[in-house]
Amino acid sequence: MPSKVLDRFLRYVKIHTTSQEDVDEIPSTKRQFDLANLLVKELKELGLTDAIVDEHCYVIATLNSNLSQELTDKIPVLCFLAHMDTSPEEPGENVKPQIVKNYQGGDIALPGNPDLVISPSETPSLKKFIGSDIVTSDGTTLLGGDDKAGVAVVMTVVAALVADPTIKHSTIKIVFTPDEEVGHGVDALDVESLGADIGYTLDGDELGVLESETFNAAGGTLTITGFNFHPGYAKDKMVNAIRIMAEIITRFPKDQAPETTEKMEGYYHVYEAKGSVNEAKMRFILRDFDLNELDEKIQNLEDIVNQIQKQYPKAQIVLDLKKQYKNMKYQLDKVPHVVEYAEEAIKRANIELIRKPVRGGTDGARLSYMGLPTPNIFAGSINFHSKKEFVPVIALEKSVETVLNLIQIYLEKSNL
Numbered sequence: 001m002p003s004k005v006l007d008r009f010l011r012y013v014k015i016h017t018t019s020q021e022d023v024d025e026i027p028s029t030k031r032q033f034d035l036a037n038l039l040v041k042e043l044k045e046l047g048l049t050d051a052i053v054d055e056h057c058y059v060i061a062t063l064n065s066n067l068s069q070e071l072t073d074k075i076p077v078l079c080f081l082a083h084m085d086t087s088p089e090e091p092g093e094n095v096k097p098q099i100v101k102n103y104q105g106g107d108i109a110l111p112g113n114p115d116l117v118i119s120p121s122e123t124p125s126l127k128k129f130i131g132s133d134i135v136t137s138d139g140t141t142l143l144g145g146d147d148k149a150g151v152a153v154v155m156t157v158v159a160a161l162v163a164d165p166t167i168k169h170s171t172i173k174i175v176f177t178p179d180e181e182v183g184h185g186v187d188a189l190d191v192e193s194l195g196a197d198i199g200y201t202l203d204g205d206e207l208g209v210l211e212s213e214t215f216n217a218a219g220g221t222l223t224i225t226g227f228n229f230h231p232g233y234a235k236d237k238m239v240n241a242i243r244i245m246a247e248i249i250t251r252f253p254k255d256q257a258p259e260t261t262e263k264m265e266g267y268y269h270v271y272e273a274k275g276s277v278n279e280a281k282m283r284f285i286l287r288d289f290d291l292n293e294l295d296e297k298i299q300n301l302e303d304i305v306n307q308i309q310k311q312y313p314k315a316q317i318v319l320d321l322k323k324q325y326k327n328m329k330y331q332l333d334k335v336p337h338v339v340e341y342a343e344e345a346i347k348r349a350n351i352e353l354i355r356k357p358v359r360g361g362t363d364g365a366r367l368s369y370m371g372l373p374t375p376n377i378f379a380g381s382i383n384f385h386s387k388k389e390f391v392p393v394i395a396l397e398k399s400v401e402t403v404l405n406l407i408q409i410y411l412e413k414s415n416l
């Protein structure tokens, strides 16, 4: 079994599935169907006869329970999800994976790009994988372990369960999604008709990681309307929207910015600003793991805007702010066993459990608010969205083992 997950992984990364920003359709790129169609074919060959890919490129299939109906009814329907697209931030076509056998420490050279090395000084977790085989790209593209590692893990789990009928399991749903990297991974997914009770994404991240927290998020635009005059004759007449915007931005706390925060710290972030004397506009986001603290950030921003408005009564300042997504923790706390069983599954695979918050949003977070509680389990990719991405083979194998453990834990806990 172990080598099979690697075989699948190497096969899937060679299929170009880069998604694209700012496309109104799902999938954002038709090429994602190339992998979707292959996965449907492979799922059908494994006996999952209902496997389909729909018009939005969602692959959905059912692995039927091999228990009695009575037992099946007692066990939650688990759904395992992974995304098929890769990040548009780096090239994803013509991926040429290299396997570094029995890594012995030190830098890993990338054969297609002499300027790049994967170095333990830059990526300390590389040191954990001395003695393991490591997969990289040739340095001209990303590898695509985010999230073809997850796809390969889920497919290998299905193959393992099909191959060995003595492994008992209840009904399991398989979902492969498009467009996760451009933020639309679950937009067109009909969660209700999926018929699953609990979800787990297998997405990125290094060996042992379990993620059940995301940011709470708000964001929006601030538009300032000023008034232009010939600058030589503008005294007491000109209202400079650019200057007003600059004053607002300097009031954003410098110690609460993306570049000055980590771990559990939240931030204010202006990511686009443009303007003229007549009109200036900026786009910003606010992030915090604690919902009350996010609300405080929102209040603080409104206070800043009110104060500046008083200083410049002739300007018009319009704040348009929306809440974007919520920390999935609030949903997962209602069903604590969903995370506890995953912790247990990782421990049973004899690996160190690493709990860490996601400093962003995830498809799992959105699914958790669509009625499917969905934490994330590691699939093994490190340095994702980079030409220095790599996947230790042991991480792929342990991810498969973790999912198989998890399926068994649900059986045990259902008092069978």
Ligand SMILES: [Zn+2]
Pocket: 083, 146, 147, 180, 203, 204
């Ligand atoms: Zn991902």
